Amino acid sequence: MTSAAEKPETLQFERDGVRLEVDGAVAVVTLANPTKRNAQNFAMWRALTEAGRILPGSVRVAILKGEGASFSAGLDRQAFTPEGFEGEPSFIDLARSTDEELDAAIAGYQEAFTWWRRPDVVTIAAVQGHAIGAGFQLALACDLRVVADDVQFAMRETSLGLVPDLTGTKPLLDIVGYSRALEICATGRYVHADEAVRIGLANIAVPRAELDAAANDLAAALLAAPRDAVVETKALLQGGTTRSYDEQRAAERAAQGRRLRDLAGLGE
Template identity: 75%
Template sequence: MTLLDQDGVRLTVDDEAVVATVTLTNPAKRNAQSPALWRALTEAGRLLPGSVRVAVLRGEGKSFSAGLDRQAFTPEGFDGEPSFLDLARGSDAELDVAIAEYQQAFTWWRRTDLVSIAAVQGHAIGAGFQLALACDLRVCADDVQFAMRETSLGLVPDLTGTHPLTALVGYARALEICATGRFVHAAEAERLGLANLAVPAAELDATVRDLTAALLAAPRDALIETKALLREAHTRTYEEQLAAERAAQARRLRDLAGIAD
């Protein structure tokens, strides 16, 4: 069932409404991103049924997403949108609000009530790289080309990508990737932990289906508790994490025993 199809984004759910697929649908522009696309991605997150357990993000065509549409930096910008040059002329508060709105398209993928998977092929550059990083897991085709080009353009990665990138590869490697803007290909992405799996392009969809099935095999509440434990582990001390594990396990045991909190 299709719940959304606008501005380069299509949201569908399977018959049981447990798997959602968000597809970037502008392959002619290599799924370049714009404020309208970001608003559509945010709306897709709002429209997700509460029953969805796995959200898959993919891009049509040869590229996952080649990043921000450079039209944003032209004086005319996009129809009906302020150009980024116009935004830069606004106040600090106005600019902060605009960027925060854009970031919403990248935040909901890490909700604890679902697991998100990015199926990445071809180019994943700049905003495309950050969108893949917004997901919990990444399955990559062997032709993938990750690159963070913002610094090379005099900008910074501001679409939520710096936190997961640093968590995955460490500060020094994240700095090197961002500062040089170089390509990270499939084998290196898998070795660094950017990709959970790297497979031949022809096997990308089947691999994502297999991973989705494996995630659905676990009881939902146990997976939600486990994801929450792992997501917050880096913010706690060792002893605090042990306490969090005990509290989560107590909830699971009471649930299995039919004992309400």
């Protein structure tokens, strides 16, 4: 009989178009406002931030997906109206704030996008249909992307006179390089499934009906390896984008030393 201590930790949370479901080592975060194609607003960003904060330590893999036909059509266009969202600052209000206030506001919005890169969890975006602007950046926040064959990525901020500011520029640069990243952002064009796989934006493309199964299969493959080895490997690769060759060699040695001592029962 399984003791209470051995039962997998479960958790459910739903607020402002975000649903979090945790079953043991896997968390599923769902954008759950399909009637608006999961368009994002400030309340949704706060809910996404809260989902990251309450994620149990048992979670090893987090899957992010969108309910309905689209992953996320980007920022809710109501944000661009003079009245904005009730009880929230409009873009005009933000523009009139001090530099410090404006910086703090954007930093708060970015928190919904940053926790997906935490070292102890591998994150997977399962993306179908439109992933526009903030939707594209949310998919880029994850470590891995599984896409449906109908996916349409686009960075449309420049067409609105803005820039991508929700942490998407760094991963896009790391994945596709400067020239292609500039072209994708400056033109706002669509990147479809075949190109996404070819240039590294997606790990795999599958028929729409197989998207959930493909994400689940990838999660299961990630769970097959010991957690500490995966955590060390993720940290090693994340840091490798800014280290020199010799610095990366040293980081490999240090990480392997920790793993060997741990496997020998000599860890701290």
